[in-house]
Amino acid sequence: MLIRVEIPVDAAGIDNLLRKAFGRDDEADLVQRLREDGLLTLGVVATDDEGGVVGYAAFTPVDVQGEDRQWVGLGPLAVEESLRRQGLGEKLVYEGLDSLNEFGYAAVVVLGAPEYYGRFGFKPAAQFNLHCRWPDSAEAFQLYVLANNALEGANGLVEYPPHFNHN
Template sequence: MLIRVEIPIDAPGIDALLRRAFDGDAEAQLVHSLREDGLLTLGLVATDDEGQVVGYIAFSPVDIAGEDRQWVGLAPLAVDAPFRGQGLGKQLVYEGLDSLNEFGYAAVVVLGEPGFYSHLGFKKAAQFDLYCRWPETENAFLVYPLAEEALAGISGRVDYHEHFNHF
């Protein structure tokens, strides 16, 4: 298993994985739109021994209260069914967090499964007076500070790119 930054030749494999993992095309369309508009801050793939994409994670810019604070949103995270339960999702998240930290990003937000992400160190964003546009997501909207002072004096609505509003 190899985890690395995505390259253009990975796009068809990422697309196929997202369509399988999410039982539809919304996430695949989202990633395609973000990629086309240069809005993928970071995309990582996990490939098997034959080079097939079996895991994927993407990060894209978000604004807080209308300002760019060098934060990113994690979405989507996908692991092919035969590889689930082996820690691959966790590895993809940690690899992404490490890379983003090295690049100087301040924090990561995610709208996802609270049990999974809190186990990885994410905290409920609401406890920092942060929220997103989707109603009734308080328990699933989480934040992971990469910089020591990332959450100091920051509050308000976290906005993903408008591409997220179409899916």
């Protein structure tokens, strides 16, 4: 098992994994549109011994109150069904956080299960007076701070690229 940053040859495998993992086309189509428009800040893949993509985490730019503060959103995150609950998703998230930290990004937001993302150190974004556009998402919308000054003057609406509005 190899965990690394995605390269162009991974695109078809990522697409296939997302369609299978979610049982629909929405997430795969989203990642495809983001990639085409240059809005994938980072993609992390897990590949098996044959080079097949068995896990994926996407990170895309987000704005805070309309301002680019070097924040990114995590998602979608997917692991092949037969490999779930073995820590692979965790490895993908940690690899992404490490890489983003090295690249100088300030913070990561995610819309997901608090009990899952909480163990990585994500905290409810509402604690920091931050929210996203989706109703009833306060509990699921979480924040991970990478840079010490990430929260200075940061509050209000965290906006994902418009591509996410199609889902």
